[in-house]
Amino acid sequence: GDSVTQMEGPVTLSEEAFLTINCTYTATGYPSLFWYVQYPGEGLQLLLKATKADDKGSNKGFEATYRKETTSFHLEKGSVQVSDSAVYFCALNEWAGGYNKLIFGAGTRLAVHP
Amino acid sequence: ETGVTQTPRHLVMGMTNKKSLKCEQHLGHNAMYWYKQSAKKPLELMFVYSLEERVENNSVPSRFSPECPNSSHLFLHLHTLQPEDSALYLCASSQDGGTSGYEQYFGPGTRLTVT
Numbered sequence: 001g002d003s004v005t006q007m008e009g010p011v012t013l014s015e016e017a018f019l020t021i022n023c024t025y026t027a028t029g030y031p032s033l034f035w036y037v038q039y040p041g042e043g044l045q046l047l048l049k050a051t052k053a054d055d056k057g058s059n060k061g062f063e064a065t066y067r068k069e070t071t072s073f074h075l076e077k078g079s080v081q082v083s084d085s086a087v088y089f090c091a092l093n094e095w096a097g098g099y100n101k102l103i104f105g106a107g108t109r110l111a112v113h114p
Numbered sequence: 115e116t117g118v119t120q121t122p123r124h125l126v127m128g129m130t131n132k133k134s135l136k137c138e139q140h141l142g143h144n145a146m147y148w149y150k151q152s153a154k155k156p157l158e159l160m161f162v163y164s165l166e167e168r169v170e171n172n173s174v175p176s177r178f179s180p181e182c183p184n185s186s187h188l189f190l191h192l193h194t195l196q197p198e199d200s201a202l203y204l205c206a207s208s209q210d211g212g213t214s215g216y217e218q219y220f221g222p223g224t225r226l227t228v229t
Contacts, residue, residue: 036220093216100210100216
């Protein structure tokens, strides 16, 4: 079946550093791709998405580009803040023959220090 | 974010208790989901309801019993749980509209502790 692989964390950065969290996927079709963020004590929030190859999703300074040739959807941010400390999940949408479901990666914890 | 609400936010129960988790979505979606999130495992999809019909039961033990009385409400009934069932239980909803794929919106979760 479809799957998502994320880089293991934790990722520890200083404020204003550049962030990359790698995500690759395997899928039989052309799924939609998502990044979700989970802040401490909260549920998952949709951060950005891309629905087809070469699409770039962006939100709150974060970006990710749907790369079909490398089956990747890496998350980037040019200058992280302490408030970006959270767990980030990459996911793809799978059509399960009658309904949609999301396949999630294991999550990558980001810690940003002042 | 108030699109998907969950109650209670925290629950402590003994192994012989019966309790229910409630989820309500205010987004007009037609699909709802229960996930389990524990420290030792990635997000686990438990149940999927599409148009109020259960379409996936992901090998979940029978001590977890879902109920979807309408498209806006989803319950998870709990009985005779085990300590390893302690986790964050997340509800989500989406607009299921064919093969194009739609994002899911999550509630804040219920932190369950089984003693």
